[in-house]
Amino acid sequence: MDVTGDTVPPANLRNEYAADLGLTETNLAGDWYTQFDRWFTEAVAAGLPEPNAMVLGTADAAGRPSARTVLLKGYGPDGFVLFTNYGSRKGTELAASPYASLVFPWFVLERQVAVTGRVERLDRAETEAYFASRPRGSQLGAWASEQSRVLPDRAALDAAYRAMAERFVDGAPIPAPPHWGGFRIRPDEVEFWQGQASRLHDRLRFRVTDGGDWVVERLAP
Numbered sequence: 001m002d003v004t005g006d007t008v009p010p011a012n013l014r015n016e017y018a019a020d021l022g023l024t025e026t027n028l029a030g031d032w033y034t035q036f037d038r039w040f041t042e043a044v045a046a047g048l049p050e051p052n053a054m055v056l057g058t059a060d061a062a063g064r065p066s067a068r069t070v071l072l073k074g075y076g077p078d079g080f081v082l083f084t085n086y087g088s089r090k091g092t093e094l095a096a097s098p099y100a101s102l103v104f105p106w107f108v109l110e111r112q113v114a115v116t117g118r119v120e121r122l123d124r125a126e127t128e129a130y131f132a133s134r135p136r137g138s139q140l141g142a143w144a145s146e147q148s149r150v151l152p153d154r155a156a157l158d159a160a161y162r163a164m165a166e167r168f169v170d171g172a173p174i175p176a177p178p179h180w181g182g183f184r185i186r187p188d189e190v191e192f193w194q195g196q197a198s199r200l201h202d203r204l205r206f207r208v209t210d211g212g213d214w215v216v217e218r219l220a221p
Helices: 032-045 089-096 125-134 134-146 154-167
Strands: 055-057 067-071 074-076 080-086 098-104 109-119 180-194 202-208 214-218
Touching: 032 074, 032 098, 032 109, 032 180, 055 080, 067 080, 067 089, 080 089, 080 125, 089 109, 098 180, 125 180, 134 154
Parallel strands: none
Antiparallel strands: 055 067, 055 098, 074 080, 080 180, 098 109, 109 180, 180 202, 202 214
């Protein structure tokens, strides 16, 4: 295909990775959670924009995949937490096929973390506690938006928001919508990727075995 004007062919865009410190089995933490916490802390300290942004991959009952960027709202040894409308595309796909992937693209640090695991809903108390911590505008938005549904225009969304603002008198607590809540991804694989020169990147993966033990494996780049 001919390329004209100022368009730069994607194949011509190259960046040579040159991390000062490679990722080795000796400097890797003893478990995935500690390693993730270390890298996430460093991503925040580096001033990355929205370091908690992650690409969530899901699939419907027929196996057709979809992906989108969402925000991580919590993590611990039991997994990664996000919140959404249960009726959204991701919500319905997670219900139909409760397995997902996550990718944290920390390009400035020449790093990424890739996760796969089973998905479960958070209990209602956890959802309500988080919802109460959200800004009021975000709370109203969760009530107003039928996420992933087709809208006739922007005016319809704005009207729905105004209706919710009138429904919940300013200052009164807003409950979490019954159609909105949290999911936890319980990982069975967590891969830590560190860019290196000549595309010989370091890839170390924590993987849970059939026996329930975690092992560390080095993957070819």
